Amino acid sequence: MNKLEYLEKRKSVRNYLNKPLSDADKREVRSLLEAPHPMGDVPGFELVFVEDGERASIKLEGFAGYSGVMIPAPHYVAVFSEPGILNARKAAYAVEDVIFRLMTMGIGTCWISVKDSYSAKVAMGWGDKKELLAFVALGYPKEDNYFKRLFGQLKRPLVNPLKEGYVGLDLETKEDIATREDTSSFVYLDRWGVTTDFDELERRGIDRVYYYLKYAPSWGNRQPWKFIVEGDDIILCIHKNPAMSEINQHLDAGIAMYYLKLAMQEHGLSGNWNFRHIEKDYGIPEDYWIIGRFSL
Numbered sequence: 500m501n502k503l504e505y506l507e508k509r510k511s512v513r514n515y516l517n518k519p520l521s522d523a524d525k526r527e528v529r530s531l532l533e534a535p536h537p538m539g540d541v542p543g544f545e546l547v548f549v550e551d552g553e554r555a556s557i558k559l560e561g562f563a564g565y566s567g568v569m570i571p572a573p574h575y576v577a578v579f580s581e582p583g584i585l586n587a588r589k590a591a592y593a594v595e596d597v598i599f600r601l602m603t604m605g606i607g608t609c610w611i612s613v614k615d616s617y618s619a620k621v622a623m624g625w626g627d628k629k630e631l632l633a634f635v636a637l638g639y640p641k642e643d644n645y646f647k648r649l650f651g652q653l654k655r656p657l658v659n660p661l662k663e664g665y666v667g668l669d670l671e672t673k674e675d676i677a678t679r680e681d682t683s684s685f686v687y688l689d690r691w692g693v694t695t696d697f698d699e700l701e702r703r704g705i706d707r708v709y710y711y712l713k714y715a716p717s718w719g720n721r722q723p724w725k726f727i728v729e730g731d732d733i734i735l736c737i738h739k740n741p742a743m744s745e746i747n748q749h750l751d752a753g754i755a756m757y758y759l760k761l762a763m764q765e766h767g768l769s770g771n772w773n774f775r776h777i778e779k780d781y782g783i784p785e786d787y788w789i790i791g792r793f794s795l
C-alpha cells in the first residue's frame with residue numbers, strides 16, 4: 500500500500516488494548532522520537548515518551564483532552580517547544596510524521612489537546628520543560644486486526660459540508676469514520692473565494708492532492724483549511740476559531756502542511772514550505788490565519 504492509501508484510511512484510535520507496546524516497538528518509537536526534526540532546528544522541540552499511561556492519565560485528568568477528559572492509553576508522547584505559533588506548526592509537522600509511521604507499524608494513536616499547559620506540566624513533574632503543546636496517545640488498537648480490516652476495505656470518501664465553528668466532543672462520524680468536507684470547497688484559484696472544481700485541479704495535475712488532504716486530522720474534526728492555488732504555489736490558510744486555543748489552531752496548520760507535502764511528493768512534485776512573502780493581497784478574510792506558501 501502506498502502512503503496515500505494509508506492517508507485515506509488513517510483515523511484516530513481511542514480504544515486501546517490494556518497492554519504495553521512490545522519492547523521492540525518501544526525501541527522503534529523511541530528512535531522515531533529522537534530523530535532530527537524534518538524542518539531543521541525548532542527551538543525547544545522535544546518529544547517525551549510516557550511509559551506509564553495509566554498513571555499519567557489520572558494525573559492529567561482535567562488538564563488535557565477535550566473538555567479535560569483524557570483518552571486512556573498504555574503510553575503517551577508529550578510534545579514540547581518554545582512558545583510561538585511557528586514552533587507549534589513545525590512541532591505538529593514532525594509529530595504527524597511520527598504518527599504516520601506508527602500507523603504503518605500497527606500502532607494506534609490519537610492527538611490529545613492540552614487545556615492547561617502549566618498545570619499539566621506541574622502534575623507530571625515537568626517544571627523545567629518548555630511549553631507543553633499536546634499529547635499523543637499510543638498503543639495497540641483494541642479491535643482485533645484493526646488496521647488490517649481498516650486498510651482492507653477502501654471506502655468511497657464520505658462527503659459532508661462542514662458546519663462552521665464546529666466544536667466539542669460530538670464528532671460527526673459515519674460508521675465510526677469522521678466525515679469529511681467536499682474537496683472543491685476548500686481550494687480556491689488565485690484569490691480567496693474563487694472556487695474551482697475537480698476538472699480544473701485535474702488539468703493542473705493536483706486534483707488528487709486535495710482529495711487525500713482532507714483526511715488529515717484536526718482539532719474537533721473542524722477541517723479548518725483553505726488553499727489558494729497560485730501558479731505552482733499553494734497558500735495555506737487556517738480558520739481562526741475563538742472557541743479554541745491558538746496552539747491547537749497552529750497544530751492543525753502543521754498537520755495540514757505535513758500532508759500537503761506528502762501528497763505532493765507522492766505525485767512526484769517536490770517542494771517546500773516557506774513562511775515569508777505571503778503578504779500579497781489574496782482577499783483573505785480576517786478570521787483566517789495565512790500560514791505559509793508551498794513552492795515547487
Ligand SMILES: Cc1cc2nc3c(=O)[nH]c(=O)nc-3n(C[C@H](O)[C@H](O)[C@H](O)COP(=O)(O)O)c2cc1C
Nearest residue numbers: 510511564565610611612677716717718719720750
Ligand atoms: C491538535 C489536535 C488536538 C486533538 N485533541 C483531541 C482530544 O483532546 N481528544 C480527542 O478525543 N481527539 C482529539 N483530536 C483528534 C480529532 O478529534 C480527530 O483527528 C478528528 O475528529 C478527525 O478524526 P480522525 O482522526 O479519526 O480522522 C485532536 C486532533 C488534533 C489535530
